Amino acid sequence: MALVEMRGIERTYKMGDNVVAALRGVDLTIEAGTSVAVMGTSGSGKSTLMNVMGCLDQPTAGSYHLQGRDVSRLSRAELAEVRGKMIGFVFQSFNLLSRTSALENVELPLIYQGIPARERHRRALAAIEQVGLGGRADHHPSQLSGGQQQRVAIARALVGDAPIIMADEPTGNLDTRTAHEVMGILRGLVGQGKTVILVTHEADIAAHASRVVTLRDGLIIDDRQQTPVVVEVAA
Amino acid sequence: MSLLTTLSLAWRALWRSWVRSLLTMLGIVFGIGAVIAMVASGQGAQQSVREVFQSLGTNVLIITNGAGPSFGASGGAGSRQSLTWTDLSRLSSGEISSIRWVAPVLQTRTQISSEESNWNTSVLGSTADWFRIRNWTAERGVVFDEDTGRSTAKIAILGQTVVKQLFPSSDPIGQTVRIQGQPYEVVGVLTSKGQGPMGDNDDTVIIPVGTHRQKLEKGVANYIRGQILVSMTSDELAESTMAAITANLRDWHKLADADEDDFRIRNPAEFAKAQQQSTERIATLLALVAAVSLFVGGIGVMNIMLVSVIERTREIGIRMAVGARPGDVMTQFLVESMSLALLGGVLGLALGALAAKYMAGYFGWKMFFPATTAAVAFLVSGGVGVVFGLYPAIRASRLDPITALRYES
Ligand SMILES: Nc1ncnc2c1ncn2[C@@H]1O[C@H](COP(=O)(O)OP(=O)(O)OP(=O)(O)O)[C@@H](O)[C@H]1O
Numbered sequence: 001m002a003l004v005e006m007r008g009i010e011r012t013y014k015m016g017d018n019v020v021a022a023l024r025g026v027d028l029t030i031e032a033g034t035s036v037a038v039m040g041t042s043g044s045g046k047s048t049l050m051n052v053m054g055c056l057d058q059p060t061a062g063s064y065h066l067q068g069r070d071v072s073r074l075s076r077a078e079l080a081e082v083r084g085k086m087i088g089f090v091f092q093s094f095n096l097l098s099r100t101s102a103l104e105n106v107e108l109p110l111i112y113q114g115i116p117a118r119e120r121h122r123r124a125l126a127a128i129e130q131v132g133l134g135g136r137a138d139h140h141p142s143q144l145s146g147g148q149q150q151r152v153a154i155a156r157a158l159v160g161d162a163p164i165i166m167a168d169e170p171t172g173n174l175d176t177r178t179a180h181e182v183m184g185i186l187r188g189l190v191g192q193g194k195t196v197i198l199v200t201h202e203a204d205i206a207a208h209a210s211r212v213v214t215l216r217d218g219l220i221i222d223d224r225q226q227t228p229v230v231v232e233v234a235a
Numbered sequence: 236m237s238l239l240t241t242l243s244l245a246w247r248a249l250w251r252s253w254v255r256s257l258l259t260m261l262g263i264v265f266g267i268g269a270v271i272a273m274v275a276s277g278q279g280a281q282q283s284v285r286e287v288f289q290s291l292g293t294n295v296l297i298i299t300n301g302a303g304p305s306f307g308a309s310g311g312a313g314s315r316q317s318l319t320w321t322d323l324s325r326l327s328s329g330e331i332s333s334i335r336w337v338a339p340v341l342q343t344r345t346q347i348s349s350e351e352s353n354w355n356t357s358v359l360g361s362t363a364d365w366f367r368i369r370n371w372t373a374e375r376g377v378v379f380d381e382d383t384g385r386s387t388a389k390i391a392i393l394g395q396t397v398v399k400q401l402f403p404s405s406d407p408i409g410q411t412v413r414i415q416g417q418p419y420e421v422v423g424v425l426t427s428k429g430q431g432p433m434g435d436n437d438d439t440v441i442i443p444v445g446t447h448r449q450k451l452e453k454g455v456a457n458y459i460r461g462q463i464l465v466s467m468t469s470d471e472l473a474e475s476t477m478a479a480i481t482a483n484l485r486d487w488h489k490l491a492d493a494d495e496d497d498f499r500i501r502n503p504a505e506f507a508k509a510q511q512q513s514t515e516r517i518a519t520l521l522a523l524v525a526a527v528s529l530f531v532g533g534i535g536v537m538n539i540m541l542v543s544v545i546e547r548t549r550e551i552g553i554r555m556a557v558g559a560r561p562g563d564v565m566t567q568f569l570v571e572s573m574s575l576a577l578l579g580g581v582l583g584l585a586l587g588a589l590a591a592k593y594m595a596g597y598f599g600w601k602m603f604f605p606a607t608t609a610a611v612a613f614l615v616s617g618g619v620g621v622v623f624g625l626y627p628a629i630r631a632s633r634l635d636p637i638t639a640l641r642y643e644s
């Protein structure tokens with residue numbers, strides 16, 4: 001059983017009389033423990049695909065099984081639960097709560113899983129440690145660099161032990177050096193058995209993945225396996 | 236999401252913009268404050284009416300030497316002597332059937348002393364009926380009977396406050412007090428009536444009316460330098476009794492039709508009722524203020540919560556992305572609006588208590604803090620938070636996570 005199984009996924013937006021088809025029948029299977037980069041030109045439907053895959057959105061047609069469960073016809077509350085358990089998101093613009101410490105940002109998913117405060121604390125600290133921000137748990141987002149903020153976001157995606165990390169342009173707001181550092185962390189997660197799915201424009205970011213899927217006009221036009229580039233391990 | 240987490244989340248959100256929170260609360264603060272003040276004042280007024288009855292006895296009329304309007308500014312109640320001792324005995328004769336008891340009240344403020352100490356108090360001269368009218372009995376010793384009450388015996392009955400002042404350490408019965416130098420034997424001590432509308436009921440000494448006339452009035456012959464207390468067989472007969480007394484007194488005083496009354500009859504029950512009515516008017520006004528304030532306060536809460544939902548659109552998107560269900564988001568905003576309202580309610584309770592205390596001081600009531608009403612008011616303020624917070628909370632919970640995440644503030 002594959003982790004992600006999409007068959008004939010369509011997503012159309014109604015804009016008055018116009019109908020925009022963002023996805024026009026996507027078939028995609030992703031195995032657990034792999035890393036997939038989704039590429040394509042602007043407007044090709046990458047974000048839409050990520051949103052459907054991440055259960056933030058629902059397809060207008062087609063079937064989507066996540067770990068064997070049909071998630072294409074769920075209520076909003078059920079979708080929220082699936083997101084909480086299965087998926088950790090990393091966004092281009094970090095999307096951390098301002099005026100809230102890194103620690104509390106990382107604790108956030110655990111709050112909605114009903115985990116008691118002390119346990120939340122412990123796990124959030126461990127996740128922050130894991131992304132190399134040990135000393136900065138009580139810093140607020142405004143006191144952190146972009147790369148550090150994205151690490152906090154990764155820690156938040158990790159903390160709930162979700163098997164999938166989804167990242168839409170996670171390096172879009174970072175300089176090259178920091179971008180590759182962040183990619184290093186994400187690759188480390190794949191090594192630990194997570195599945196990382198990321199959207200990117202940049203070929204050298206996609207090079208970190210073991211598979212590259214390319215979209216055009218809401219359809220997959222290319223899907224190939226590759227050997228991820230070798231990264232110099234920072235001391 | 237646990238209740239504690241939800242609460243701390245709400246409190247932090249409110250605290251973050253505390254000035255705004257405080258301003259939003261004001262309507263509820265005043266609303267709840269008005270409710271508390273209203274109920275406290277209502278109870279205070281009722282209590283004071285009860286006290287009037289209790290300290291004067293029920294069904295009582297007070298006849299005073301009267302100054303009609305013709306006496307002008309120089310006059311004032313009791314400025315002209317017109318009531319006579321003959322009036323008194325005629326009133327007691329049973330001619331007016333609704334009259335039950337009649338007692339004269341002569342009153343002098345003076346210094347009195349015991350072996351141990353001295354004290355300035357009001358010395359009343361009256362008769363046995365006075366104790367019946369005021370429904371007042373002796374705790375120790377006796378009160379006057381028909382004979383001693385009319386006599387010129389130098390005996391005295393003390394109120395509790397006087398006992399405390401003059402005999403702090405011994406039993407006063409059988410001992411001597413000196414009133415204007417003259418020795419009086421203490422024959423009785425009254426039960427305590429406590430605080431009344433005219434002050435401390437127990438701060439008084441009663442001596443026989445004859446003795447009062449002889450020793451304290453020093454020879455005023457025919458006129459009563461004081462009041463006549465009349466008790467009626469029934470409260471309903473107040474009007475007719477007053478009319479009958481008026482007619483008789485005018486006749487006895489030989490007043491012509493055109494003359495003003497030279498006496499005045501007051502009905503304390505009427506007075507108490509009037510006072511009650513005026514506090515009821517205040518209460519109605521306060522109820523109106525309360526209702527309007529609570530409504531306006533509720534609208535304020537709704538408005539600020541709607542603003543807050545918009546300001547925090549992105550936060551809502553983030554929370555939803557990491558697993559917050561629509562219900563979680565709704566609860567978060569509801570708890571926030573409820574906390575806001577409840578906090579306003581608590582401040583309102585404090586304000587109301589303060590207002591009640593001030594009113595009690597102003598009107599001379601006992602201070603009441605209506606605990607049940609406070610509890611209800613507290614719940615009502617919470618209810619206002621829920622009712623007016625519902626719409627913003629529902630709006631927050633219906634946000635689409637993708638749109639919310641993209642929202643630029
Ligand atoms: N909420 C929406 N309403 C209407 N049309 C939408 C909406 N979201 C996306 N679209 C349309 O769907 C198509 C795919 O959009 P999508 O955001 O998935 O592209 P993308 O590949 O992520 O592009 P980019 O690289 O610029 O982020 C576009 O034509 C877009 O205009």
Ligand SMILES: [Mg+2]
Nearest residue numbers: 046047048168
């Ligand atoms: Mg996109």
